[in-house]
Each structure stands twice: as C-alpha cells, then as structure tokens.
Amino acid sequence: MTLMTFMGEQRSEIIKALTQHIHLVVFSVLLGILISIPAGIFLSRHKAFAAPVLAAVGVIQTIPGLVMLGLALILLGTGTQTALAVLAVYSILPILRNTYTGITEVDSGILEAGRGIGMTRRQMLFNVQLPLATTSIVSGIRISTVYIVSWATLAGLIGAGGLGDLIWTGLATYNTNYILAGALPSAVLAFLFSGVIGLFERLLTPRGLKGGRA
Amino acid sequence: MITFKNVSKSYGSKKILKDLTFSIRAGEFVVLIGPSGCGKTTTLKTINRLIEPDSGEISIDGMNIRSRNPVELRRSIGYVIQQIGLFPNMTVEQNIAVVPKLLKTSKEQWKQIVQEMLELVGMPYEENAHKYPSELSGGQQQRIGVLRALAASPPIVLMDEPFGALDPITRDSLQDEVKKLQKRLKKTIGFVTHDMEEALRLADTIVFMNEGEIVQMASPEEMLRNPASDLIRDFMGRHTNPHSEQPELFAEDLMRTRVLKVPYSLHTLECVDRMNRREVNSVIVLNEDDTFMGTVTLDTVRERGKAGREIGELVGNDVPAIDRRMPAQEAFDLLLSSTANYLVVLNTDQTVAGIVTKTSMAKAMGEALWGAVLS
Ligand SMILES: Nc1ncnc2c1ncn2[C@@H]1O[C@H](COP(=O)(O)OP(=O)(O)OP(=O)(O)O)[C@@H](O)[C@H]1O
Numbered sequence: 092m093t094l095m096t097f098m099g100e101q102r103s104e105i106i107k108a109l110t111q112h113i114h115l116v117v118f119s120v121l122l123g124i125l126i127s128i129p130a131g132i133f134l135s136r137h138k139a140f141a142a143p144v145l146a147a148v149g150v151i152q153t154i155p156g157l158v159m160l161g162l163a164l165i166l167l168g169t170g171t172q173t174a175l176a177v178l179a180v181y182s183i184l185p186i187l188r189n190t191y192t193g194i195t196e197v198d199s200g201i202l203e204a205g206r207g208i209g210m211t212r213r214q215m216l217f218n219v220q221l222p223l224a225t226t227s228i229v230s231g232i233r234i235s236t237v238y239i240v241s242w243a244t245l246a247g248l249i250g251a252g253g254l255g256d257l258i259w260t261g262l263a264t265y266n267t268n269y270i271l272a273g274a275l276p277s278a279v280l281a282f283l284f285s286g287v288i289g290l291f292e293r294l295l296t297p298r299g300l301k302g303g304r305a
Numbered sequence: 306m307i308t309f310k311n312v313s314k315s316y317g318s319k320k321i322l323k324d325l326t327f328s329i330r331a332g333e334f335v336v337l338i339g340p341s342g343c344g345k346t347t348t349l350k351t352i353n354r355l356i357e358p359d360s361g362e363i364s365i366d367g368m369n370i371r372s373r374n375p376v377e378l379r380r381s382i383g384y385v386i387q388q389i390g391l392f393p394n395m396t397v398e399q400n401i402a403v404v405p406k407l408l409k410t411s412k413e414q415w416k417q418i419v420q421e422m423l424e425l426v427g428m429p430y431e432e433n434a435h436k437y438p439s440e441l442s443g444g445q446q447q448r449i450g451v452l453r454a455l456a457a458s459p460p461i462v463l464m465d466e467p468f469g470a471l472d473p474i475t476r477d478s479l480q481d482e483v484k485k486l487q488k489r490l491k492k493t494i495g496f497v498t499h500d501m502e503e504a505l506r507l508a509d510t511i512v513f514m515n516e517g518e519i520v521q522m523a524s525p526e527e528m529l530r531n532p533a534s535d536l537i538r539d540f541m542g543r544h545t546n547p548h549s550e551q552p553e554l555f556a557e558d559l560m561r562t563r564v565l566k567v568p569y570s571l572h573t574l575e576c577v578d579r580m581n582r583r584e585v586n587s588v589i590v591l592n593e594d595d596t597f598m599g600t601v602t603l604d605t606v607r608e609r610g611k612a613g614r615e616i617g618e619l620v621g622n623d624v625p626a627i628d629r630r631m632p633a634q635e636a637f638d639l640l641l642s643s644t645a646n647y648l649v650v651l652n653t654d655q656t657v658a659g660i661v662t663k664t665s666m667a668k669a670m671g672e673a674l675w676g677a678v679l680s
C-alpha cells in the first residue's frame with residue numbers, strides 16, 4: 092500500500108493525532124512562556140542568580156527525554172497533563188535565556204539616560220527594556236516551539252496521544268507507513284510554526300530597530 | 306542655586322571626591338573640567354542622586370536633596386550624556402515627551418511642548434517628530450537628547466560631555482545652540498567636558514578639578530589670565546602663553562580656512578559662476594600641483610576676461626602671500642598697509658592654508674584677549 096492511500100484511509104486518525112499534537116505543543120509552550128518570561132525578568136534584576144539558574148536549567152535540558160518522561164510518569168502518572176508538564180520544562184531554556192539576554196543587552200547609555208531623567212526601574216522595564224527585548228524573546232519562543240514539536244512525539248509513550256502515537260505504533264509493528272504518517276506531519280508542523288512565529292517576530296520588532304525607514 | 310558642602314565620596318579606599326565645597330548660582334553656566342578620572346562625572350551625578358556621597362550635603366535652593374525622592378528629583382533636573390541614550394523603540398516625539406508624560410502632562414500639552422522644542426533647534430515637526438533615532442545623524446540625535454532634557458522645563462540641566470562624540474563642526478553648532486538656549490530659557494547648567502576650548506566658549510564659571518578636588522573656580526577670562534597651576538596652564542594649551550603676558554600669535558592663528566580656490570585651468574565663466582555662488586569678489590588660483598599661483602578679482606574678469614579662456618591667464622599678484630608662521634603683528638601691519646583687503650597664508654610647501662581678512666583677524670585677537678567669543 093502506498094503512503095498516500097494509507098494516509099487517505101487513516102485520515103481521521105491522523106487528523107486527530109495532529110490536533111492532539113498541536114494542543115500539546117501550544118499549551119506546553121504557553122506554560123513555558125508563563126514561567127520563563129517572568130523568570131527571565133526576575134533574573135535580569137537579580138543578576139547574581141542568573142548564572143546558576145541558567146546553568147541549572149541548561150542541565151535539565153540535557154536530561155534525555157525518555158528519562159524525564161519516566162520520572163514524570165512515576166511522579167505524576169500517565170496522561171496529557173504529565174506530558175504537558177514535561178514538555179513545558181523543555182521549552183523553558185531558550186525562552187528564559189533569550190528573555191534574560193534581551194533585557195540585559197540593552198545599551199547601558201540608554202539605561203543611564205532613562206534613570207537620569209527620572210524613570211523608575213519598572214518604567215524602564217516596560218517602556219524600554221521589554222520592547223527592545225521583544226525580538227529576542229519571540230525568537231526564543233520560536234526555537235522552543237520547534238523543539239517541542241519533535242519532543243512532543245514522546246508523549247505518545249505515556250498515553251497523551253499526538254503524532255507520537257502513530258510513530259510508536261509504526262515502530263512496534265514494523266509499519267513504515269505509520270511511522271511516516273506521524274513523522275511527516277510533525278516535520279511540516281515544525282516548519283509552519285517556525286514560519287508563523289518568525290512572522291510575529293518581524294511584526295513585533297519595534298519599528299525603530301528595523302533600520303532605515305519602514 | 307546648587308550648594309555643595311563638604312561633599313566626599315570614596316570607592317573602597319580610593320577617595321574620589323575630597324571635601325568639595327562650592328556653589329552654582331541660579332542661571333549660571335558652570336563647566337567642570339579636568340583630567341580623566343578626576344571626579345567630574347561623579348560630582349555631576351551626585352546632583353541628581355545617581356550617586357550618593359558618603360558625607361557632606363548638597364542642597365538645591367536651600368533644600369537638602371537627600372530629603373527629596375530621587376525619582377522626582379531627577380524629573381526636575383534635565384540630564385544629557387555623551388552616549389545620548391535616546392530610546393530606540395520610540396519616535397523623536399515620544400522621546401522628547403517622556404518626562405512630561407511621566408509628570409502626567411495632558412496629551413495636548415506634551416504635543417505642544419514637542420512642537421515648541423523642535424522649533425527651538427530648527428528641526429521642523431512635520432519632518433522629524435515621527436522619525437526614529439536610528440534615522441537621525443549623530444548631531445540630530447544629540448539635539449533630541451538635549452530637547453528631552455529640556456522638555457519638562459527643569460530649572461537645572463546636567464550635561465556630561467554631551468558633544469564629546471560629535472564631529473567638530475556639529476559640536477560647534479550644538480555649543481552655540483546650547484548657549485543660546487541657556488540664555489533664553491535661563492537655565493542653570495552643570496556641564497562636564499575635558500575640552501578647554503568648549504569650556505572657554507560656554508562657561509560663565511569654570512571649575513577645574515584634579516584628583517577629586519577643585520583646583521580653581523573662576524570665570525574663563527580670569528582662568529586665562531591667572532591659571533592657578535601648571536596643570537591648568539597645560540589645559541589652556543594654545544589659549545595662553547606661559548612666557549609673556551601677551552599671547553603669542555601667528556598668521557595661522559588669524560586666518561580662516563574655508564576659502565574659494567580654483568585650478569588655473571578653470572574656464573573663466575565657470576569661475577565667475579563659482580564666485581557668485583559663494584558671494585566672493587576675489588578668488589585664489591592654484592597651479593597644477595596645488596601650490597599658490599595668484600589671485601583674480603571679479604573686476605579683473607570684467608575688464609579683461611574672455612569666455613572660454615582659462616582663469617590662469619588673468620592671475621595677478623597684488624594680494625600678498627605670507628608664511629603661516631609669520632608673527633601676527635607683522636601680518637597685521639602688512640594687511641593694514643596693503644591695498645588688498647586680505648592676505649593669503651601659505652604652508653611651507655607653498656600650498657594655501659587660508660586667508661587673513663580684517664574680520665578673521667579681529668575675531669582671533671578678540672579671542673586671545675577675552676577668551677572665546679561667540680560669533
Ligand atoms: N562605581 C565605581 N567603582 C569604583 N571606582 C569608580 C566607580 N565610578 C567611578 N570610579 C572611579 O572614580 C574616579 C572618578 O570617576 P569619574 O567618572 O567621576 O571621572 P571623570 O572626571 O568623569 O573622568 P572622565 O573624564 O574620564 O569621564 C575614577 O578614577 C573612576 O575610576
């Protein structure tokens with residue numbers, strides 16, 4: 092059976108898996124954003140913590156997905172929530188690091204001028220530093236999302252569904268069609284997410300930073 | 306009035322400010338100058354509480370600034386720095402309006418302020434208000450930096466080497482503008498520089514610092530006449546002369562350098578055209594190797610000029626040419642006794658360095674006598 096006819100036959104199953112996959116990616120990355128951006132802001136204001144925290148998060152990132160998933164399984168049981176938690180953890184590092192560097196790389200002359208004319212730290216953060224860090228933060232989100240699209244295939248192992256389901260079924264039954272039916276949409280998804288977020292990245296970049304007249 | 310009373314500051318065991326006591330009158334333009342690391346920036350920053358002294362007291366109009374909220378204090382004091390520090394994500398208008406907005410000025414009011422401010426420096430609102438800093442030249446950016454500092458009408462403005470990174474011509478015109486603004490708006494200005502020329506030009510009072518102490522605080526004239534130490538004399542450089550009461554001047558100190566020069570092979574009509582455009586009635590003609598050939602006046606061209614011929618054919622030598630190291634007094638006598646109304650100043654390789662006119666001479670002598678004069 093060719094891949095095309097297989098995919099035609101299994102259309103509804105593939106679409107269901109794809110939808111689940113998108114859910115997993117979107118919600119885990121959102122969760123990651125909710126954690127990393129405030130954390131990045133915190134680190135930028137308490138720089139002493141920055142190096143150890145970033146290093147620790149970096150170490151977590153290197154724990155193999157399967158191990159992490161196993162641990163989560165023991166602690167939290169099976170299901171979507173466990174998968175979301177694990178994926179969210181993996182999405183943190185790029186966003187956290189980019190938020191932190193985006194904020195702290197704002198030119199010191201700008202900071203001094205802002206402080207000198209009477210802006211509070213909070214006003215500097217919201218009116219100047221965060222807008223200037225937007226590009227960097229969104230680019231962190233893009234990197235995380237692309238990662239998570241592929242990490243999310245692991246979720247199938249703990250019964251959270253997604254395109255991983257198809258891939259694992261294929262691997263267990265030596266059925267290439269299943270594997271490809273999971274892998275191809277996942278690749279396309281990564282590509283699409285990257286494109287869409289890249290578009291946001293350009294839209295959200297403050298006009299003054301784009302160089303030349305917009 | 307800003308008053309420093311026994312203000313000291315150390316970093317670790319290093320004393321940066323040593324028991325500073327001085328005051329700045331309302332409406333006074335005070336320039337802090339001195340070698341790198343002597344504490345100018347530190348002194349300035351204690352005024353808006355970016356730096357807190359270890360001991361001593363700073364008061365503004367009799368009120369100790371420690372009793373004021375630092376953020377509010379800073380909103381009442383303009384601040385301009387060398388790095389400019391415009392907010393790149395905001396337009397010119399938004400940058401200028403930052404402090405008025407912080408002070409909760411209504412939109413109508415701050416729009417009005419931005420318009421007036423831009424007018425003040427001759428940058429039309431329509432053309433500039435919606436540009437971003439990255440779309441402006443360095444000089445324009447610092448103009449906006451100055452306007453941002455002035456926008457909330459602070460009575461005091463602090464400027465830390467604001468023109469240090471600009472090219473000399475831009476610096477010149479910004480100095481003029483700032484001096485005019487200060488006079489017109491009656492601001493008290495604390496200004497840091499390490500360029501004595503700038504200090505002489507702008508200051509009502511110069512504060513010369515070294516190693517955290519004030520060495521001399523005096524008007525530019527007084528400092529030129531009576532520098533309190535050899536270090537200050539060094540800083541004055543060519544503005545004073547250690548050996549005689551009178552500054553020693555040469556032809557090169559009297560000349561202006563922007564003059565119209567043309568090659569001898571230029572066609573007569575083209576030459577007349579250039580002279581008209583520059584509104585001069587005499588022009589310097591150069592040989593092929595850029596050395597001085599002679600001069601031609603419009604009158605000569607009218608009498609003897611023929612279209613299509615080279616200007617070199619009309620060259621005369623009625624304008625005296627002198628060496629740039631000719632003592633000023635000789636040049637002065639020569640100019641007064643000559644029928645020409647200017648002198649051509651030559652470099653040693655016979656190329657043209659500039660010309661001395663009665664105006665350029667008067668200006669240079671005025672500067673030598675009274676310090677920098679504003680034209
Ligand atoms: N935060 C700091 N910690 C330690 N030393 C400092 C600090 N800030 C300034 N200094 C030292 O204090 C001295 C005075 O610094 P300041 O910036 O006031 O000098 P300045 O006169 O403005 O010099 P420049 O002309 O180079 O700008 C310098 O020796 C500098 O190294």
Ligand SMILES: [Mg+2]
Pocket residue numbers: 345346347465497
């Ligand atoms: Mg300094």
